Amino acid sequence: MKSTFSILSLFSLILLVLVSFADAQDKPNIVMICVDDLNDWTGFLGGHPEALTPHMDALAKRGRNFANAHCEVPVCSCSRASVMSGVAATTHGSYEIGPRYEELPALRNIPTIQRYFKDNGYLTLEGGKVLHHGFGGRLAGDIDRSLGRMRSPRPRKPMNRPSDWSSAWDWGAYPATDAEMADYQLAKNAAEVLKEDFDKPFFMTVGFFRPHVPLYVPQKWFDLYEADSFTLPMNPKSDLDLPKNFLTINNYAVAPTHAEVVNNGKQRSLTQAYLASISFVDHCVGVVLDSLKSSPHSDNTLIVLWSDHGFHLGEKEHWAKRTLWEESTRVPLLFAGPGIIPGKACAEPASLLDIYPTLSELCGLPANSHLEGVSLVPQLKDPTKARDRPAITSSYFGNHSIRSRDWRLIVYEDGAEELYDHRNDPNEFHNLAGDPTHKAIRDQLVRWLPDKATPEFKVKSERSRGRRK
Ligand SMILES: [Ca+2]
Ligand SMILES: [Ca+2]
Numbered sequence: 001m002k003s004t005f006s007i008l009s010l011f012s013l014i015l016l017v018l019v020s021f022a023d024a025q026d027k028p029n030i031v032m033i034c035v036d037d038l039n040d041w042t043g044f045l046g047g048h049p050e051a052l053t054p055h056m057d058a059l060a061k062r063g064r065n066f067a068n069a070h071c072e073v074p075v076c077s078c079s080r081a082s083v084m085s086g087v088a089a090t091t092h093g094s095y096e097i098g099p100r101y102e103e104l105p106a107l108r109n110i111p112t113i114q115r116y117f118k119d120n121g122y123l124t125l126e127g128g129k130v131l132h133h134g135f136g137g138r139l140a141g142d143i144d145r146s147l148g149r150m151r152s153p154r155p156r157k158p159m160n161r162p163s164d165w166s167s168a169w170d171w172g173a174y175p176a177t178d179a180e181m182a183d184y185q186l187a188k189n190a191a192e193v194l195k196e197d198f199d200k201p202f203f204m205t206v207g208f209f210r211p212h213v214p215l216y217v218p219q220k221w222f223d224l225y226e227a228d229s230f231t232l233p234m235n236p237k238s239d240l241d242l243p244k245n246f247l248t249i250n251n252y253a254v255a256p257t258h259a260e261v262v263n264n265g266k267q268r269s270l271t272q273a274y275l276a277s278i279s280f281v282d283h284c285v286g287v288v289l290d291s292l293k294s295s296p297h298s299d300n301t302l303i304v305l306w307s308d309h310g311f312h313l314g315e316k317e318h319w320a321k322r323t324l325w326e327e328s329t330r331v332p333l334l335f336a337g338p339g340i341i342p343g344k345a346c347a348e349p350a351s352l353l354d355i356y357p358t359l360s361e362l363c364g365l366p367a368n369s370h371l372e373g374v375s376l377v378p379q380l381k382d383p384t385k386a387r388d389r390p391a392i393t394s395s396y397f398g399n400h401s402i403r404s405r406d407w408r409l410i411v412y413e414d415g416a417e418e419l420y421d422h423r424n425d426p427n428e429f430h431n432l433a434g435d436p437t438h439k440a441i442r443d444q445l446v447r448w449l450p451d452k453a454t455p456e457f458k459v460k461s462e463r464s465r466g467r468r469k
Contacts, residue, residue, distance in 0.1 A: 027121070027363045028338055029301040031194075031292060032205045032355075034083075035281055036076065036129055036212040037321070038307035040330045042278070044345070047330075050230050052279045055286030056332065059305060063336025064380050065345040070391035070403050071352050074309040074321040074328040076212075077132030079352065083306070084112040084131055086356030086371035089394045093454030096396065102137040103459055110370055113356045115142040117203040120365050125193060128186045128207035147189045147206065150182035152216065159216075160273075162264045166254045171215035171273035173222050178283070181217070183208045187284040191291030201363075202297075208284055211277035211311070213320075221276035221283075232271060233315045239429045240316065243416035245399065246323045247316070255320035262314075271313050302337035302362055306352055315427070324401035324410045326420075326428055329393040335380055346383035349391040349403050350376055390448050397456045402445045409433075409445040417442070 040047030044060035045067060072082035078094040081087075081101045089095060092106045101107055112131070114124045126135065127147025135143050152175070159172030178184040190206045210217060235258075240247065250257045261267050285305065292298055312318040312327040321328050333350055336342075339362070353373030360368060361375045378385045390404040398413030408428065410418040417433035419442055432438045 027201045029198075029201050029297050030117070030122075030203045030359060030363070031190075031288065031301055031303050032203070032359075033285055033288060033303070033305040034080075034130060034205070034207045035285070035305070035307045035332070036207070036209050037309065037311050038211055038278060038281070038332060039310035039312075039327060040332065041275065042282075042332055044334075045330075045332060048231065048233075048275070050225065051275060052224050053282040055282050055289060056305065056334070059285070059289060059303065059336055060334050060345075062342045063303065063334055063340050064343070064376075064383060066333040066335075066348075066350040066376065066379070067345040068347050068391070068403070068405065069306070069331050069333035069350040069352065070329040070393050070401075071307075071309040071331050072393060074323065074393065074395055076129075076308050079308040080130070080132050081107065083308070083352045083355055084114070085110045086113065086353060086368070086373055088353060088372045088392070088450070090400075090450040090453035091372065093457040095394060095456050097132070099457055099459050100133040100136070101131055102139050104457055106454060106457075112139060112142050113359065114203060114205065115139070116356075116360070116365065116368060117363070118142060118144065120363075121200055123198055123200050123202040125202060125204040126207075127189060127205075128183070129209050129212075130205045130207040145193075147186060147193065147204075150185045152182040152209070153180055154214065154216065160266065160269055162260070162266070165256055165260070168213050168254060169256060171213070171270055173219035174216040176218060178218055178280070181210075181280070181284075183210055183281060183284045184287070187287035190288045194288070194291045194295045194297060197296060206288055208281050210281040210284075211274050215270070215273035215277045217273075217277050217280040221280040222272060224279050225272050225275050227268065227272055230272065230275065232267065233313055234427060235314050235317055236429070239427075242316070242418065242431060243412060243414075245412040245414065245416060246318075246325075246395070249322055250319060253320065253322060258314055258317035258319060261319060267314060274311070274313060300338060302335065302340075302359065304355060304359065305332060305334040306355065307331040308352075322395055324393055324395050324399060326408065326422075326426070328395075329391075329401055329403065335376070340380050344383045346376075346379045347405055348379055348383075348385070348387040349389070349405060350379070350387075351391040390445065392448060392450065394450070394453070397453060400449055402448045404445060407441055407445060409442060411446065411449055419445075 041051040042053040043057040071079045073089045118124045125145045126143045161170040310328045357371045357375040393401040402409045408420045419433040420428040
């Protein structure tokens with residue numbers, strides 16, 4: 001009897017493995033592309049009238065453009081920890097560059113999205129900047145195959161930065177060719193790998209470094225923009241009628257202050273370098289997508305493209321990230337592939353936290369109880385489908401932005417507030433907080449403030465490079 005049971009158990013086990021294998025075989029592949037520090041200066045988001053991003057625009061056209069998508073934290077490592085864990089910053093407690101994913105106590109038992117897919121039958125491939133610090137320590141096994149983490153060459157001497165600026169904040173036409181650029185090499189590697197056949201579905205993550213500073217890209221990308229005539233962002237003095245909280249944030253960040261940029265006569269050339277870097281990275285996105293299109297995987301691969309946070313180029317006299325204004329929080333977020341009907345952009349709020357539950361649902365993976373985002377599948381089916389939940393962004397402990405379809409409310413740790421009506425004020429020029437006419441909407445939005453937040457987690461060894469000492 002005993003041996004009959006064993007044979008039966010063994011048979012069931014084999015059957016189970018075969019069924020799971022067959023299940024996994026049917027699942028779509030995923031190509032996830034993340035772009036570092038890309039704001040809404042793309043054709044499909046219209047944040048800059050002259051930005052040239054034909055490849056990403058084509059992707060937006062054949063998929064769903066979440067045109068009101070926002071990051072969890074407007075800083076690289078924290079935003080990426082949220083995307084890859086599906087956990088909000090107010091839970092993981094990382095609001096500034098420093099801690100690695102695997103060091104955050106709240107993420108100790110949380111699988112990265114790559115690990116979760118791997119555990120559910122996927123082959124995981126990854127290259128470039130995905131998690132800010134890479135997949136190390138206990139995460140080392142999350143990735144089956146590396147696409148490489150190359151480095152672009154840097155010029156021997158600074159090209160454009162004033163000598164007292166951080167060495168990261170330099171820019172210029174360098175090197176001579178795309179082939180020398182890390183992002184282009186990564187795109188080419190990914191493109192080659194996509195030609196292969198795999199015996200199970202794959203989850204490929206490709207992380208591009210531009211348009212993060214230093215803004216070095218070959219000359220031809222600068223040549224796309226007329227140095228003397230392209231549009232600069234608006235930053236009227238009258239806009240600075242704001243609570244003081246984040247107005248002086250660059251006084252202690254690595255990025256230059258607006259006065260440092262303007263007084264050195266650098267606004268135009270620095271902005272041109274950002275635009276040039278965007279068009280270069282768009283080209284790299286195109287290399288990956290073109291290869292996918294002509295590959296055996298073209299009909300069975302979901303594509304998701306996102307950036308980890310936005311970027312100011314002088315708006316509200318601010319440069320770079322870390323604020324809770326639209327320039328800092330708004331990000332590109334595109335989905336395309338099987339089952340996603342091309343069509344209108346979605347104006348409903350979306351968060352980068354929603355990527356993990358969305359991909360899990362699209363691929364039929366079991367529900368994952370730690371996820372704090374909400375699946376975007378209803379909006380992939382119907383972009384007009386309303387969403388209750390606004391997009392919440394946190395910057396440093398205790399400061400939060402609540403972005404609904406039409407409004408943004410910011411509440412700072414000291415209680416100061418800003419309220420903007422995006423229906424007629426997309427630049428967030430007119431702070432309506434305190435205006436009794438809008439008290440009802442303010443009260444409605446304030447209910448979404450996190451009722452508790454994990455204090456900032458700091459690693460013991462001071463590795464934070466985010467702030468000036
Ligand atoms: Ca970033
Ligand atoms: Ca204002």
